[in-house]
Amino acid sequence: MRNAERAEAQTCVTGREDSVVTSERSRAGTKEWIARHSYNVRICHWINVIACGYLLVSGIHIFLDFPELYWGHTGYQGYPAIFKLSDWGISWDDAGAMGNRMWGRNYHFTFAWVFLINGLMYVGWNMVTGQFRDRMLPRRDELTLVNLRADLRDHLRWLARKRTSTTSYGTLQKTSYLLLIFVFVPLLTLTGLAQSPGFTAAMPALLDMFGGRQSARSLHTIGTVLLVLFVVVHVLEVLAAGAFNRVRSMITGKHPLPEEGL
Amino acid sequence: MSKTKTMPTLDLGARPRRVSRRALLSSVPALGGLLLTGCSRDTFVPPMVRGGLIGIADVLTMSTNRLLLSGQPLAREYQPSDIAPDFPTWGQTNPRDEKYQRLLRAGFADWRLPVSGLVERPLSLSLDDIKRLPSRTQITAHVCEQGWSAIAQWTGAPLLQVLNAAGGVTSGARYVVLDTVDGWYEGIDMFEVVHPQTILAYRMNGDDLPIGNGAPLRLRLERQCGYKNLKFLKSIQVVDSMADFGKGTGGINSDWGFHWYAGV
Numbered sequence: 413m414r415n416a417e418r419a420e421a422q423t424c425v426t427g428r429e430d431s432v433v434t435s436e437r438s439r440a441g442t443k444e445w446i447a448r449h450s451y452n453v454r455i456c457h458w459i460n461v462i463a464c465g466y467l468l469v470s471g472i473h474i475f476l477d478f479p480e481l482y483w484g485h486t487g488y489q490g491y492p493a494i495f496k497l498s499d500w501g502i503s504w505d506d507a508g509a510m511g512n513r514m515w516g517r518n519y520h521f522t523f524a525w526v527f528l529i530n531g532l533m534y535v536g537w538n539m540v541t542g543q544f545r546d547r548m549l550p551r552r553d554e555l556t557l558v559n560l561r562a563d564l565r566d567h568l569r570w571l572a573r574k575r576t577s578t579t580s581y582g583t584l585q586k587t588s589y590l591l592l593i594f595v596f597v598p599l600l601t602l603t604g605l606a607q608s609p610g611f612t613a614a615m616p617a618l619l620d621m622f623g624g625r626q627s628a629r630s631l632h633t634i635g636t637v638l639l640v641l642f643v644v645v646h647v648l649e650v651l652a653a654g655a656f657n658r659v660r661s662m663i664t665g666k667h668p669l670p671e672e673g674l
Numbered sequence: 675m676s677k678t679k680t681m682p683t684l685d686l687g688a689r690p691r692r693v694s695r696r697a698l699l700s701s702v703p704a705l706g707g708l709l710l711t712g713c714s715r716d717t718f719v720p721p722m723v724r725g726g727l728i729g730i731a732d733v734l735t736m737s738t739n740r741l742l743l744s745g746q747p748l749a750r751e752y753q754p755s756d757i758a759p760d761f762p763t764w765g766q767t768n769p770r771d772e773k774y775q776r777l778l779r780a781g782f783a784d785w786r787l788p789v790s791g792l793v794e795r796p797l798s799l800s801l802d803d804i805k806r807l808p809s810r811t812q813i814t815a816h817v818c819e820q821g822w823s824a825i826a827q828w829t830g831a832p833l834l835q836v837l838n839a840a841g842g843v844t845s846g847a848r849y850v851v852l853d854t855v856d857g858w859y860e861g862i863d864m865f866e867v868v869h870p871q872t873i874l875a876y877r878m879n880g881d882d883l884p885i886g887n888g889a890p891l892r893l894r895l896e897r898q899c900g901y902k903n904l905k906f907l908k909s910i911q912v913v914d915s916m917a918d919f920g921k922g923t924g925g926i927n928s929d930w931g932f933h934w935y936a937g938v
Contacts, residue, residue, distance in 0.1 A: 478821035485752070485815060488762045488822040514931040517819065521938055522731035609817040610937020613749040613897040614742035625815065625823050 446579055448667035450543065456534035457662055463530060464643075466523035471636060473516030476507040481633060485619070487626035494630060524604065531597065547581060548590055554583040567649075579669075585649075592642065600639065603632040716848055716863045720934040721916040721924035736935040740865060748871055749896035752813045757879060758824040761816070763886030769856040769906055782890040787836075787874075791851075791911035794841025801876060801890050807831040807839060810873050818900035819936065828894050830875030833867055836910065846914040849924070852893055855906045860925035861916045862895065862902070871896045874907065899936035901927045 449457075479497035480489065487493065489504070497507055538544045553559070563584045581589070605611040606618040606628035622628040650658045661667035718737035723729045769775075777785045782801050790796040811829040833850065837843055849861040866872050873894045876883050883889045888905025895902045902925070916924040928934035 474821065478818075480822075485756060486758055486824055488758065488818075488824045490760055490762070491758070491824075513820065517932065518728050521735055521933070522728045525731045525734050526727070607817075607821075608739075608938040609749060609815075609899060610739040610743065610897050613747055614739065616747075616750050619750055625817065629821060 444669040445666045446669050447665055448579075448661040449665045450541070451665070452534065452537040452541070453543070454662055454665055456530055456537075459526065459530045460534075463523045463527040464639075466519050467527060468636065468640070470516040470519035470523065473510070474513060474520055475633060476510050477513040477516070479504060479507045481630040482626035483623070483630060484626055485624035487629070524601075528601065531593075535593065548586050550583050550586045554586075559583060588642070596635070596639070596642075600632065600635045603628040603635060607632065714864075717865045720928070721849065721861060721863075722922055722928075722934070732933055732935065735933070735938055739935070739937040743865075743897065746869055749814055752815065752825050754813065754827065756825045757813065757827055761824045761826050761878075761887070762818075762822065763884075764818065764900070766854075766856045766858075766905065767886040769854075771855045774855045774906070778885065778889070785890055787891065787907060788909045789836060789840045789911075790909070791913050792844045792847040793837060793912050794844060797840050799836070799839065803839070804831050804836065804874065804891065805876060807835045810870060811877075812871055812873070812894070812896070814871070814894070814896045816900055816903065819932070820900075827879050828873065828875040829877035829880075830873035830891070830894065832870060833872045833874055833893075834870075836874060837867070837912065843912050847912045848914050849912070849916055851911050851913055851916070851919060852904050853908045853910075854904050855908045858904055858926045859919060860893075860902055860904055860927065861913070861919065862893075866895060866897070869897070897937060899938075901932060902936045 476497075479502070480487070480493045481495035482488075482491060482493050498504055535544075538548075560583060563582055567584060602618060603622055605615075606622050607625055612618050612625070618628070619625060622631055657667055717740050719733055720736060724732060785801055786798045787800075787804065788796070788798045808831065809829055810832055811827060813825060813827045815823045815825050817823045837850070847864070849863055850867050851859055851861045853859045862872075871894065874891050875894050876891050878884060878887055883892060888907070891907045892905040893903050893907065913919075916922060920926060921929040923929050924934045927936070
């Protein structure tokens, strides 16, 4: 059984060999290296880490200033809420005392711009260089039920390390990145804009799209929680796949090839 | 058949002889914004730009907003059924200022709003004077920077009408500074001043403006956050620079560290 799995994994890797970008002999020794991440991906990835860090902390800061969620166009203390932090033992005053909201607002809107410009740069760059097509778009043969099921099973059984290739992304990985970049992040951005009196005056559709300013605020918050969960899984995957090599490859771009094919 | 939505135009008694901001102010309020402010920096950049990334982001946010708003669209107006049953009162709810309390007891009969600075005829308006000006009623959402929002109906005189009562602004006018009885002040630029929904409200949900909501007169600036919507107005002046007010950032909130442009 184990051998069979191994063999299967082996073909997985060889099947993906066409997507190897370059490989070169390391000057240091016999280790073989592969160029795993382009400049673009590396630069944008770390700018994104900084921007998202600031967005999260400043976002929590803003949320604590009014730690209640509502649905529709209206929401204020005394109106029926869908979530209240005070129900969980933290009073509004306590939450508000965790900081002044200028800090949160200033940094949230500053790093929203960093996040947006960085994201557009990343997407544009990868479109032009064809990286999305080559590395992110799942191939047709990858999108079979059998393959997806195997990929999912491996993830659940913590076999990602053995199964993931150093040269390309897995199918679930590709799919989740694409959904994140082209569906989830745009929605998170729009739910943010839908709370702005300026942007909603210019684009009233933002208000209707999410069923109201307060709905947008609630979705923005729920979306943030989901995004944090995504990052948790992302980091766990990196740990499972070998944190040192993976993180190094996101800095230097180079990843050592496994010694014996896998 | 669909009706094309047009901006309500304000009759301001155009004075075509003057080719000044004032003429533009009084003749083309509906096109107002960009015509009036033209290539003006004020439309896109706060009176004082902060340092660092935050300052860059401030300018990006304001200029993006203003480009998108260049047609001067109205903020969403709601139905009477959307009006909040118990609109929150926030911040100052009853100024302890002695003079204010005296005016309040007299039903604001002796209350006056001085309109001064770069206007043709500086004057002092009573509440009745303001109520006699053409009025506008709007049901809009108050969007607090904290995150809450509530809908109310506001009736008041467009700020433009108030300035017009003083003969309009003279050349060099860049900001309208509003002072309150509790010591707050905010400068707003001409792009907001000419907007039809920028009103000095004296009625809320059909009644006189309650004390907690800023009686007898408050600013409604529907495309910016709550903190720019000053309550308890005391005076208005038209100026060519915000440098001499507070720390020179353009308003008390930005003196404290908030964005001066509060469209987000």
